[in-house]
Amino acid sequence: MATATVVAAGTKARTEQGSGIRPSGWVGFLFIAPNLLGVIAFTLIPLVSVVLLAFTDWNLVSGLGGITFNGIDNFVAIARDPGFWHAIGLTLVYVAVSVPLTVVLGLGLGIALNRPLPGRAVLRAIFFLPYIVNVVAVGMTWLMLMNPKAGLVNQVLDAFGIQPGWFASSHWALPALIVMAVWSGVGYCSLIYLSALQDAPGQLYEAADIDGASAWAKFRVITWPSLLPTTIFLMVTLIIGASQGFGLIALITAGGPGDATTTISYYMYQTGFQFYRFGYASAIGLVTFVGVLVLTLVTWRAQRGRALND
Amino acid sequence: MRRKSFSRREVLAGLGAGLAAAVVPGCSGADGGQSGALQVWGGVPAASGPGDVVKAFQEKFPQYKANYTRFVNDDRGNLKLDTALQGGVDIDVYFTYTQSAMALRAGSGLAADLTDRVKADPDLQVFLDTEQPRSYIEDGKVKALATAREPFFVLFNEKLRQQAGVELPETWTIEDFRATAKRLTTGTTYGTYTLPDVARIALGPNYWYDGDRSNFGDPHFEQGFRLGREMIADGTAFPWTEVLSRHLDAYQQNSFLGEEFHLWSTAPFNLRYLYDAKKYPHDFKVSFAPPPTVDGKDWNGGSYSNFIMINPKSPKFEAAWAFVKFWLTEGATPMLKGGKMPALGTVTEEQLVSGMLGKEPEKYFDLDSFRRVVLESDPKLAADTRLAGFPEINLAVEQQRDLCWLGEKDPGAAIREVRRLADAAIARNERRS
Numbered sequence: 063m064a065t066a067t068v069v070a071a072g073t074k075a076r077t078e079q080g081s082g083i084r085p086s087g088w089v090g091f092l093f094i095a096p097n098l099l100g101v102i103a104f105t106l107i108p109l110v111s112v113v114l115l116a117f118t119d120w121n122l123v124s125g126l127g128g129i130t131f132n133g134i135d136n137f138v139a140i141a142r143d144p145g146f147w148h149a150i151g152l153t154l155v156y157v158a159v160s161v162p163l164t165v166v167l168g169l170g171l172g173i174a175l176n177r178p179l180p181g182r183a184v185l186r187a188i189f190f191l192p193y194i195v196n197v198v199a200v201g202m203t204w205l206m207l208m209n210p211k212a213g214l215v216n217q218v219l220d221a222f223g224i225q226p227g228w229f230a231s232s233h234w235a236l237p238a239l240i241v242m243a244v245w246s247g248v249g250y251c252s253l254i255y256l257s258a259l260q261d262a263p264g265q266l267y268e269a270a271d272i273d274g275a276s277a278w279a280k281f282r283v284i285t286w287p288s289l290l291p292t293t294i295f296l297m298v299t300l301i302i303g304a305s306q307g308f309g310l311i312a313l314i315t316a317g318g319p320g321d322a323t324t325t326i327s328y329y330m331y332q333t334g335f336q337f338y339r340f341g342y343a344s345a346i347g348l349v350t351f352v353g354v355l356v357l358t359l360v361t362w363r364a365q366r367g368r369a370l371n372d
Numbered sequence: 373m374r375r376k377s378f379s380r381r382e383v384l385a386g387l388g389a390g391l392a393a394a395v396v397p398g399c400s401g402a403d404g405g406q407s408g409a410l411q412v413w414g415g416v417p418a419a420s421g422p423g424d425v426v427k428a429f430q431e432k433f434p435q436y437k438a439n440y441t442r443f444v445n446d447d448r449g450n451l452k453l454d455t456a457l458q459g460g461v462d463i464d465v466y467f468t469y470t471q472s473a474m475a476l477r478a479g480s481g482l483a484a485d486l487t488d489r490v491k492a493d494p495d496l497q498v499f500l501d502t503e504q505p506r507s508y509i510e511d512g513k514v515k516a517l518a519t520a521r522e523p524f525f526v527l528f529n530e531k532l533r534q535q536a537g538v539e540l541p542e543t544w545t546i547e548d549f550r551a552t553a554k555r556l557t558t559g560t561t562y563g564t565y566t567l568p569d570v571a572r573i574a575l576g577p578n579y580w581y582d583g584d585r586s587n588f589g590d591p592h593f594e595q596g597f598r599l600g601r602e603m604i605a606d607g608t609a610f611p612w613t614e615v616l617s618r619h620l621d622a623y624q625q626n627s628f629l630g631e632e633f634h635l636w637s638t639a640p641f642n643l644r645y646l647y648d649a650k651k652y653p654h655d656f657k658v659s660f661a662p663p664p665t666v667d668g669k670d671w672n673g674g675s676y677s678n679f680i681m682i683n684p685k686s687p688k689f690e691a692a693w694a695f696v697k698f699w700l701t702e703g704a705t706p707m708l709k710g711g712k713m714p715a716l717g718t719v720t721e722e723q724l725v726s727g728m729l730g731k732e733p734e735k736y737f738d739l740d741s742f743r744r745v746v747l748e749s750d751p752k753l754a755a756d757t758r759l760a761g762f763p764e765i766n767l768a769v770e771q772q773r774d775l776c777w778l779g780e781k782d783p784g785a786a787i788r789e790v791r792r793l794a795d796a797a798i799a800r801n802e803r804r805s
Contacts, residue, residue: 122455123457123458123476125480125481205617209617210614211614227778229616229617230612230614230616231613231780318770319774319780320772320774320780320781321771332767335447
């Protein structure tokens with residue numbers, strides 16, 4: 063102990079006297095400067111800009127001098143905009159269907175992959191693959207699979223007398239996008255669940271076995287409560303991700319047919335980058351942000367409450 | 373050796389230098405900053421003509437150096453150009469291809485006033501025409517000059533036309549077009565991809581607008597939607613489910629070259645797919661027919677386009693104007709290979725043939741009909757000048773057309789929805805302006 067104290071004291075002495083460098087908080091800033099500049103330039107400034115622009119009428123092309131502050135006009139217009147409410151409705155349906163489906167299927171797959179299956183590691187990699195595949199590749203593949211005439215999916219469904227138009231039908235385009243989103247997300251969920259399952263308390267399962275508990279009872283009383291924090295995490299991240307869903311829509315349907323897949327993210331893109339109504343698009347972004355925040359908090363609080371009660 | 377400690381001022385100076393180093397290159401122009409060279413931004417790849425125009429310009433004017441930068445003519449590409457223009461990037465001359473972008477740029481001080489130069493030049497007097505305008509004139513000021521004319525025509529697959537025993541029309545109506553498509557429809561091919569724009573042929577430029585409201589109450593709009601729907605339903609036009617699910621709108625040429633349909637209403641820029649059989653293999657000739665007429669009206673669906681503009685912030689106005697004038701009058705020949713017919717018609721017919729139809733024109737084209745329809749006719753072309761809410765209206769038309777042609781919505785209901793959305797867009801935009 064005494065030796066350690068002496069060594070530490072000697073090190074301090076060398077640092078302060080031998081090197082001549084005085085510790086300073088400013089030196090730290092120098093080291094984090096590259097990241098700090100990036101955050102300021104690409105996160106903080108755009109964030110503040112969007113909030114400010116939400117109260118303006120601006121088309122970008124007119125330059126900074128063309129910015130006109132219009133108070134809360136954009137928010138009043140949003141309240142009266144049927145296109146906005148249609149997009150919100152579609153987004154809620156998209157989130158409400160795709161997120162629970164992804165979580166439930168991810169949980170089922172996670173439990174299945176947690177069993178001692180032959181080739182388990184390979185199976186895990188295969189199921190995780192859709193999550194890391196580029197959105198363009200995913201879109202193009204599903205576009206071919208769901209071709210109403212020549213697609214493999216419809217060739218199979220044809221045996222049951224079903225022929226959905228998928229992306230060429232305003233009734234089927236959103237379900238098709240949900241199928242793709244679920245397919246892309248299930249592998250990710252299962253992997254997260256898998257790691258949570260491997261942390262589950264083994265002694266509780268042993269006790270339950272001794273008590274003669276059924277598999278369902280063990281899942282309900284031991285597994286599910288231990289997975290609740292993971293489920294909360296997945297629900298929150300998936301809700302945020304789904305409400306921002308854009309890539310596949312832009313790539314495959316461009317919001318159509320009609321406005322059947324114009325979710326709020328795509329509507330925002332149309333308003334800003336096709337109509338050049340940047341003030342209005344910023345206001346939509348701000349309203350959407352608040353909406354997603356509220357939705358996330360509600361989900362988080364509700365699930366957390368249940369976890370504590372359990 | 374004593375090491376130096378960092379003072380607060382030195383740290384701040386270091387941060388500032390780092391910031392400057394990071395930001396300055398990002399703000400520079402295509403050649404690394406303000407330079408003596410003329411900076412030209414366009415949407416056509418340099419290898420498809422602009423590179424040769426720039427080269428010819430420099431040969432004629434060795435005192436000027438010019439650089440051509442390509443932006444992709446889509447939403448993102450146009451946003452890049454707009455941001456660059458606003459951000460002070462070194463751009464002297466640029467092109468605008470869509471009317472909605474034109475309205476924004478010209479109306480927001482991004483286009484220099486060219487009126488005096490045009491008025492002073494006898495070669496350019498046609499740009500003062502307001503009946504069939506070839507320029508964008510705002511408040512009496514010429515802001516943009518069309519470099520190309522893009523008339524529409526109807527292409528026939530000659531092999532399939534002759535097999536079907538259909539006569540090549542020299543004048544025809546929209547009803548004739550429908551009947552021809554029906555005769556050309558077989559068990560394996562469709563008569564046509566889509567039909568020409570009925571309302572545009574009948575109403576001409578600015579056909580979406582009527583005073584301070586939209587013009588979608590005109591019956592020709594519903595007629596066009598209904599005709600398309602009926603032709604798709606009876607199998608004489610390409611099924612719209614296929615068009616949407618295969619994204620054919622941007623790749624129509626593939627289906628025409630693959631002999632999936634016989635009639636193709638299109639414009640000169642698509643001829644580049646038809647003379648290059650190495651890149652786009654096919655073994656048939658194409659022949660040309662003019663667009664059909666509607667109720668005796670014969671506006672061509674095409675227009676004067678590819679507008680060239682000068683950035684008012686350019687410090688090289690003289691060089692920029694020299695370049696604009698050169699492109700318009702004597703320098704546009706290289707653009708023919710991309711199907712860009714010069715707006716001023718300063719090329720010979722033989723140059724047009726060899727430029728637009730490739731090295732073996734007789735092998736892939738019926739030259740008689742090409743001369744008759746493209747070279748010798750004088751179609752009624754114009755450019756739209758009413759642009760309030762243009763992008764919103766365009767989206768509404770496309771969305772409702774899709775629903776109608778998929779068979780999900782009645783043509784009358786679809787047009788009524790377009791009218792409602794267009795009226796709202798016009799009112800909103802005119803209130804803002």
